[in-house]
Amino acid sequence: MLAEDIVRIGRPIAKSNLSNEMRIRWLTDVDNDVCKNYFRNVFLLELEEENDAFHYLSIGEEKDKNFEVDRRRNTSFPIIYPNGGNPLNAQGIYPVPVYLMYDQHIKKMNNVEEFAFEVVFPRLKKTVIYLNADDSRLEKIAKRSAQILSQHYEQFIDKEKQLGILYIWDKTTDAFQKLSEYKKDKRLLWICESKLHPKRHLYLDGDVALKGIIEAKFSEAKELGYKKDAVSTITNQKEDEVVSIYNKSWLWLSPTWEMPRSIYWKKNEWTNGIKVDKKSYESYLYGTQFLKQITVPISNALLKEMFSPIANVEAKRKMRNTSFEPIYGVPLVVPLIHGDSQQLYKKYSQILKRENLSNEDLHLEILAGINRIIPRFTDEHRLNLLYYSGDLSRGNMHIRMMLTDILPSVAEKLQKIVREVNSIDLFDIRKLFSIKNEQPFYRTKSLPSLISNAFGPGYVWSVMQAVFHKQPIRIRRLYEATTRKLNELANKEDYWGMLDELVFHYSFLAFYQKYSKEIGFKERVNTLSDWNRLMAKYHEGSLTLNDLQTSEQLGFVSGLLLKQFSNSYRFKTGNDDYVKHRVMKFGSKLTPDMIWKSGVLRCKELKEQWDMPLASNFEKNLGIILLAFIEANNKKILSNEKDQFMTTFWSGYLLYKKDEKRGGINNGNK
């Protein structure tokens, strides 16, 4: 379950020795870019028993017309940005008396009564540290605050639109302290120097603030239902208090989308769904914040590779990178057992900071198209990959796929295979086809693009699921698609395009071969070394019927043969291409039958007719190939395995080179 995964991820962060400052950073919106302008105007009210003082602060500085918040100080102002609802009203629960002020609030600050009872009082009532305080006390604080603000109104008011933070530093609560020295402390967060007692300093107690933040979030969740003495869905044990996991703080489980709610539940009965206890909820909060930070959009170039139609070259070329709906990827590494939280936390922060990386880490860009690097985890963890599209800020998300239960060791092996394909096989394949291009080949760069280009966008998720779980995959579709594309390109005489398709075809076969070996899968496909051997035999003229038992082998040597013949034919006839002019008919699909009957069978006749000089290997091969065609026809492999035949035919045709050792003329290559 996704919610449980998030709790598992958050648990090590909650248990880690993270400082208060960092925790506040994780759980509040102090670093949220949306909130930066609030830090321009901080109205800090310093309240002691009888005395009070007004501070007007700006936490940050103006840089190139842009306000930059001072990150060394902002955690002392733990603000929470409301999601939805009318922000002018008191919203949700506040951990400590630190409130976001909108322009309308600020312009109202000279009206004591209105500001005290419409703005401050309702917020104080919803503040965790004042939850047990009686109304009369809160009214007093509200009025006193409003009075101070109205006295200094002229000092800060501006005609422009203003945003700000109202901060009530109240000595009577345990959330605040005043110390005679300025110090850096793990627990206490420095706010500013006191005005009532110069040289003394105001602090926020981080422990109290954090407790308040968690309480605030927990209370917020309570609004959609809570139960006492009920079983938590996460711990499966009876807990004092459980709340609904659906809430506005994380829009993946947003209550605005009513799908998971039965029409029979009331608005505050969401606990009939998933319910969580306070401890798990805290972990959940950390988990969601962590996921927010590691979520990355999949690059447009990869989306094009993943979701373009594969059986049509032109259609894929016409597709724009931008014509795909954005998809986001989230990698979740879930510990299976309660392990060493510190170590886990360290790894999580490594994912965020992208430091101390090594080649052995999981580069998810290669494996899943997600631009994140995950340090090495043992198999006591599971990797879950989540892909979604939609506008999360509106709580509108569509989960495209959740690939669960991936063993880190399997992912590592797959990564090794994909890397090898790109660094070794791709190099060899290009060399064989005499392509000097060193450009990156996007189709093989990552596992999703490899899979999608071979199987088609309709099967990208299901095949990824199979591959990550070491299940067998089949390659029939690869042959089908390659044949179709080769045919399309052959009709246009786009030989470079054909080479490109063949490079992908053989790269995928290399992947398939390694993958099959890895999972102990028996099926064997012909790779480059097989073709090299066959090509050598062809040049020597030492082919036997045994070498031509499969449709692929027969297709390949027919390709070699027709190309050799074609070279000679062109020499005799001028610029004509044999296959194009004699074998293929306008706009038609070339089939094994046409190659046999209109191509190979007529070679001998034309050779005699035109008196063509062909190397000695030609006739030896021709005889064997013609026999092999009869045998293949009897076995019906020409029709049943035509895709394999055609793909290898074009491979042979495009791979054929004159044999330098034997000289050009004899080989029919003048």
Add this chain to the structure above:
Amino acid sequence: MGINNGEFIFIKSVKDGIPNRDPLQDSDARRLFPEEDGRISLSDVSIKRDVRDYVISAEPDGGNDKKNYIFVQEKVNEKGKLLGRGSLAESIAKEVGKEKEAKTNMKSVLIDHCFDVRTFGIVYSVKPKFNLTGPVQFGWAHSLHPVDSQYIQGTVVMPSSDIKNDGDEGKTQGTIWTSYIVPFALFAMPGVINAKIAEQTKMSKEDQELLLKALWQGTQHRQARGRGQQQPLLLVHVEYNDPYFRIGYLEDLISMNPGEEVWRNSGKRPSSIKDVSINVEAMLEKINMYKDKIANVRIWVHPSLKIEGNIDQYKQPLW
């Protein structure tokens, strides 16, 4: 008059289109099966849409007795805005003159006047909320053979907007459209009718007959380039007199010849109804075996479909 428990199987074909697109897959066909299987699927929602649209046109304004309104539909108000669920229900209540009753009991108003509420059920999420499970439930329809969808492109001659000034460049040409299609596919969809639930939703014998007719004629008349040319081919309805009996999985008792394996192994795909026949012998055998529990069997078949098995005694004239 009450209806019997029953089940049915409906076979339809589609040519040059995708009758039910997957919105998250660039409008390609829905693929529930893995790559080596290759079959595509249709959801019940797509078939119910055909039925509903047929009833809307065949029974305008709820029909003579104002019983056959359709609740689930796209309807716009005079300002051109789509009506929400509440307003749709209210507009039906208004047309049948039961606005007052609707305020306290929308459920009974919708049951009495909406065909789709009685047959397919309803989730009414406007206050006062209620839901009703429908007596008629369809399964997913899967193609009887592997299907390859093709990506095609075409051109539109009309530019998307006028050229305002003579010197303007661009928008002088139409655009290129792109789409997936399947050249041909044959789908089989199972369904059940539950008499006990029908009592609760007041689904009547007439509703059942209208449903069967709508399945056939609704499929026949709904065509669009995207959806393709649809054709109903075979509809089998089995009614039981034993309220607790059901043969079940009728779709497994019919088969296509040549079967899916043959297509898969040869790499070929059927391209028209002429290429295939439907074998119903196994189903007829089962029907014969359980004849004492069966009240009635009816089969509608399109003349162009080749059937293996003798269905003469069950054959019905087409609507």
